Amino acid sequence: MLEVKGVFKTFNPGTINEKRALNGINLTLNEGDFVTVIGGNGAGKSTLLNMVAGVYPVDCGTIKIDGIDVTRLAEYKRAKYLGRVFQDPMNGTAANMQIDENLALANRRGTFRSLKPGITKKERESYKELLKTLDLGLETRLTSKVGLLSGGQRQALTLLMATLKKPKLLLLDEHTAALDPKTAAKVLEITEDIVSKNNLTTIMITHNMTDAIKTGNRLIMMNNGRIVFDVSGEEKKNLTTADLLQKFKMSTGHELDNDRMFLSE
């Protein structure tokens, strides 16, 4: 489903702030894979997702989604194949537009935006049903401005928007990191629900090692812009956080450093 081959990315090349963010990434995802990604500060996790999404151009390498080469495709054109949820709940929705209007925008992802109505009555009804599945009471607030929602509600809504038109690939960039533990658990539950229901191929970055182990069928550990550990199936299910820390030390020669990881342990 996703094929990343030899992707390099250096930020601010030739300056004192030069940072090699991706150092020859190779990654292949099969259809239906749910991959969790962990790694230290500046390991290149978010950069990897941003490269796939087309936020910045790659220095070299190729990215294919479902056999289509998207390496040089603009971000908004690539969006046709992708569903994305960001770390900052403010980022995934338009705060001064209504809940139903946000969903209607997402429902037109990958299509030409013509002079047809931006939202239809029929759509509104279907959104009401869809919002009911979240069990957050949003189905009665269809015309509320999204800015009035809590962070958790916004992330849940963004998840719906990302998957309203079934994407070939769902990209979750620490989408529970900004939420309190209880809300984070709820959003993660909704995530697993939506992914399994639609059988979506998913990449989820997380700072929570327990979540990384128990969610999905495959786990990737990154360090210094490289994938240093890639495990799936039974072996992944039987991992413990202690194993992961051990693996990290073995493959990199130093302790795992991620500010948020320590705070959340």
Place this chain on the structure above:
Amino acid sequence: MEILAFFEKILNALPGACSQGLIWGVMAIGLFITYRILDVADLTVDGSFATGGAVCVMFLLNGHNVWFSIFMAFIAGLVAGAVTGLLHTFMGIPAILAGILTQLGLYSVNLKIMGKANQAVNVNKTDLLVSLRWVRDFAINNPIIMVSVIIAVLIAILYWFFGTEMGCGIRATGANLNMSRAQGINTNFNKVIGIMLSNALVAVSGALLSQYQGFADVNMGRGAIVIGLAAVIIGEAIFGKIFKNFALRLLSVALGAVIYYIVVQTVISMGLDANLLKLLSACIVAIFLAVPHWKKQIAAKKVGKINSNPNGGAENA
């Protein structure tokens, strides 16, 4: 008696102030598209306002129909907006600077269109849509009625447009660029379309004003952005609490322009030196823009005090 005379003076000036206010209201609606919907301060308008007037007057002088002349002003505004939009998106120039560049260039363009600094149209010789000559007539050609009808039609069209897929895309572009791109919206394209539409309305406003006053002048757009902003801000301050619907918000902006002109006329009637008007407008807009910022700072200070008070937590518990 003096007070009576003063009120008579204001009352006398009222129809003119309303007509001018409504004409500038068209311009303010255009500005609303960039300033509020796209979240871009577009300074092109100072130039495109005069371009609209110039194009309209020159077509009229060449014997064209008044509606056709206004339509050509609309097209000229679209082109001016496209230039700013492309400077901003395709050439990566910050929006404010892109607007200033276009505005400066348009000064020369406007001079070339008219051949000199100003051109007059005679209401007796040319069939005009609005003129200050008819400001006291009880007929459809009274500029207050005529421009009100035009504004109503414009609001209806804009209400429809911003409800379409493309219009929603433009609103999303102004609200959240990241989200828009993630949802497959071509944000650069939408910015250009929005800026074009905005300047087209501004040019129509210029076309109406040039007919109303009987001439187009290369300087007629100077400070237009400030008047437009004043209209947007005044309209929102007065009607913001009750007018939530998009169409009503557009209406409040147009009414804001009318209120602005009534205030200006009143101040002039009170004997203010007309040369000080632009300074006054600038001060009013600056204060209105500062108020929300100050409100936020005061709120932040209050929160800071609660947090820094060592007993604050205990008291709250």
